[in-house]
Each structure stands twice: as C-alpha cells, then as structure tokens.
Amino acid sequence: MGSSAREMTRLDAPSTIQPASAPPPWRAPLDAVAPFLRHGPSARALLTALELGVFELLPPDLATSPDELRRMLSLPPESMALLADLLVGQGALARDAAGRLTPTPALLAALAHRDLLEAKLFLGLAAERDLLAGLPALLGDRPAFMARAETFRLFDYRPAETGADPAAVARWVRLTTALTTAEAPAFLAHADLGGHARLLDVGGNSGEFARALCAATPGLSAEVLDLPGVCRAGEAHLARTAPDAPVRFRPADFRRDPIPEGFDLVMFKSVLHDWPDAEAEALLTSAARALAPGGRLLVFERNGRGLDRGPVTPDTAPHVLFAPWYRGPDRYVRTLERLGFDLRLTTVEIDLPFLLLDAVKPA
Ligand SMILES: C[S@@+](CC[C@H](N)C(=O)[O-])C[C@H]1O[C@@H](n2cnc3c(N)ncnc32)[C@H](O)[C@@H]1O
Numbered sequence: 001m002g003s004s005a006r007e008m009t010r011l012d013a014p015s016t017i018q019p020a021s022a023p024p025p026w027r028a029p030l031d032a033v034a035p036f037l038r039h040g041p042s043a044r045a046l047l048t049a050l051e052l053g054v055f056e057l058l059p060p061d062l063a064t065s066p067d068e069l070r071r072m073l074s075l076p077p078e079s080m081a082l083l084a085d086l087l088v089g090q091g092a093l094a095r096d097a098a099g100r101l102t103p104t105p106a107l108l109a110a111l112a113h114r115d116l117l118e119a120k121l122f123l124g125l126a127a128e129r130d131l132l133a134g135l136p137a138l139l140g141d142r143p144a145f146m147a148r149a150e151t152f153r154l155f156d157y158r159p160a161e162t163g164a165d166p167a168a169v170a171r172w173v174r175l176t177t178a179l180t181t182a183e184a185p186a187f188l189a190h191a192d193l194g195g196h197a198r199l200l201d202v203g204g205n206s207g208e209f210a211r212a213l214c215a216a217t218p219g220l221s222a223e224v225l226d227l228p229g230v231c232r233a234g235e236a237h238l239a240r241t242a243p244d245a246p247v248r249f250r251p252a253d254f255r256r257d258p259i260p261e262g263f264d265l266v267m268f269k270s271v272l273h274d275w276p277d278a279e280a281e282a283l284l285t286s287a288a289r290a291l292a293p294g295g296r297l298l299v300f301e302r303n304g305r306g307l308d309r310g311p312v313t314p315d316t317a318p319h320v321l322f323a324p325w326y327r328g329p330d331r332y333v334r335t336l337e338r339l340g341f342d343l344r345l346t347t348v349e350i351d352l353p354f355l356l357l358d359a360v361k362p363a
Contacts, residue, residue, distance in 0.1 A: 036110055037121065187213075198220075200287075
C-alpha cells in the first residue's frame with residue numbers, strides 16, 4: 001500500500017479529525033485546565049496560589065473572608081488583597097458583596113485534574129520565560145538558545161543515564177506523566193489495539209501510557225524500554241498508582257542496546273522528535289526489524305502544526321519552543337514504506353495536532 005500511504009501523507013491536513021459538536025469525554029481534563037493557561041502573569045498567580053496551598057484552605061461551599069485566609073497563609077494584608085484580585089480577575093475565585101472568597105466552578109473543574117493543571121502551568125511558564133528572553137536565539141542560533149533555555153534543562157536525560165539525581169528525574173517524569181495521562185485517551189479513541197498481546201513502548205517513560213493502553217485492551221501486557229533512572233521512577237509511579245498493571249520495565253539505552261524482539265506492537269509516543277533525522281531513522285528501522293511479522297508499529301507525536309491558530313499562551317508556549325524539532329510524518333512514512341509496511345496516517349487533534357502513523361509489518 002506504498003502509494004496510498006504517500007497519498008495519505010499529502011492529504012494529511014484535510015484528513016484532520018474535527019472535534020464533534022459535543023466534545024469527546026477525553027477532552028474534559030484539557031478543556032477544564034485551558035481557561036487558566038491563557039495569560040502568563042495570571043497563570044503565575046494561580047501557580048503561586050497552588051504552591052501556597054490557598055485552595056486547601058478555601059472550602060468549595062463556604063465563603064471565606066480574605067482576612068481569615070491571610071492569617072492562615074501568614075500573608076501581609078496588601079499581598080493577600082493583590083493575590084485575591086489576581087485570582088478573581090482570572091475567574092479562579094468569586095468575591096461576594098461582603099468581600100468573601102469562594103472557588104469558582106471553573107476552578108473546581110480544573111482542580112479535579114490538578115496534576116495536569118500544575119504540569120501545564122509549570123512547563124508553560126518556564127517556556128514562556130525562555131521565549132521572552134530568547135526567541136531571537138531560537139530563530140537565529142538554536143544551540144545558544146538550547147544552552148540557555150530553562151525548559152531544556154528540565155528535560156535533561158543525562159541524570160537518567162547515570163543514576164545521578166533521582167529527585168530531578170522523578171520531577172520531570174511527573175510532568176511527562178501528567179501530560180501523557182491526558183493524551184492517552186485521545187490516542188485510544190483513534191487506535192483499536194484489540195487482538196494484540198505484547199506491547200513494547202520505546203521511551204515509554206513512567207509506564208503511564210502503556211498502563212492506559214493495557215487497561216483499554218483485554219489481554220495486552222507491556223514492556224517499557226527507557227533509561228535506567230526513568231525506569232526506576234516509572235516503577236515507583238506504577239507501584240503507587242497501579243500496582244496490578246501488566247507493565248514491566250526494561251532499562252536500556254536505545255542508542256546502544258538492541259531493540260528487543262518478541263513484541264507484536266511497538267509504540268513510539270513523543271520520542272522520535274527528540275532525535276536528529278539520522279538517529280530517528282536508525283531507531284525506527286531497528287524497531288521495525290525487531291517487530292514480529294504481521295505486527296504493528298505506531299508513531300504518535302505532535303506534527304508541529306497549529307501554532308498559527310492564535311497568540312502564544314502558557315498552554316502553547318512549550319510547543320513553540322519545541323517546534324523546530326517537531327517533524328511531519330514524511331520521513332517516517334518513507335522509512336517504513338522502504339521496509340514494506342502497510343501504512344495508515346491520521347491527524348489527531350488534542351490541544352494541537354498529533355500525527356498518528358499506524359504501520360503493519362508484512363506477515
Ligand atoms: C519526550 S519523552 C516521551 C515520554 C513518553 N513516551 C511520553 O509520551 O510521555 C522521551 C522519552 O525517551 C526516553 N529516552 C531518551 N533517550 C533515551 C535513550 N537513549 N534510550 C532509552 N530511552 C530514552 C526519555 O527518558 C523519555 O522517557
């Protein structure tokens with residue numbers, strides 16, 4: 001089906017799946033947090049309030065006086081007044097005629113997905129700072145931008161290779177886990193994995209994506225291949241959140257270690273864009289060769305489009321930062337076509353478009 005795959009590549013934009021009039025249930029967490037990720041300083045005020053524990057002190061069904069709140073937080077009156085103004089202004093708190101404060105329904109909906117809210121606020125604000133300080137360098141001198149950008153330091157893989165600084169590794173694994181928790185149901189709404197038995201999630205991080213795929217697919221078990229420090233953080237994550245999940249970890253470095261055989265499903269979720277063309281192609285080729293005949297290889301990652309839809313916000317700032325590294329599907333399509341795979345390409349709209357390349361190896 002080589003030529004039809006090419007055709008689908010060309011038709012990629014029109015094949016975009018439009019959100020239906022009633023949003024699918026998997027959109028709910030993203031839609032709930034989105035209103036609080038529109039403006040940098042307001043997002044900073046909300047993150048500060050989360051860090052101070054403000055919302056633990058505000059019962060949802062009881063109006064609290066700012067004086068009472070400031071005593072509990074040990075804040076000076078002017079600071080409390082300013083923070084309350086910033087939270088009321090962005091729709092996180094409502095103020096009644098007597099000046100008392102209550103969390104709004106919109107905030108309560110966002111707090112139901114607190115990990116996602118915190119991860120998006122934290123990453124979005126770091127990326128916004130990097131863009132404000134360094135957009136000219138991003139455009140003109142990428143190595144200099146990367147050397148200075150806080151966001152790239154957050155995702156430094158080196159401590160995960162050496163075992164140094166497990167706390168730093170656990171910190172960024174928490175961020176990717178929160179994002180992937182929201183993205184997995186969107187993937188599952190577009191890919192039926194029924195009939196598969198053994199999944200290898202290459203660069204599968206905390207195992208959260210593999211866990212969600214196994215939970216949705218009877219009979220599926222998974223192995224996550226990732227750097228040793230990440231596997232340790234992943235084991236701790238699953239031991240805490242889903243101890244019975246059929247997910248095991250395989251510490252390895254895919255630049256050196258072979259991709260293991262014995263899997264009928266191989267996943268690359270938000271991994272290949274990390275690598276220059278030659279490395280990404282070598283990795284994809286090794287995984288394709290290791291896959292069982294008749295097996296399926298899936299690539300799911302942002303395609304770099306959609307940034308022209310509106311002004312940059314803390315929600316989209318991280319993707320502006322990574323945009324020069326996101327690539328469309330063409331290279332992956334060419335590599336897998338060369339290996340004789342049967343391809344289907346879809347665009348999945350999450351917060352921005354993702355490419356979903358579904359490739360079946362000849363039996
Ligand atoms: C951008 S993250 C994506 C994680 C996960 N798939 C997701 O979507 O949330 C890339 C992953 O690749 C892993 N990785 C990076 N270099 C690696 C290497 N040389 N060998 C194995 N895994 C690696 C990272 O540790 C990280 O978990």
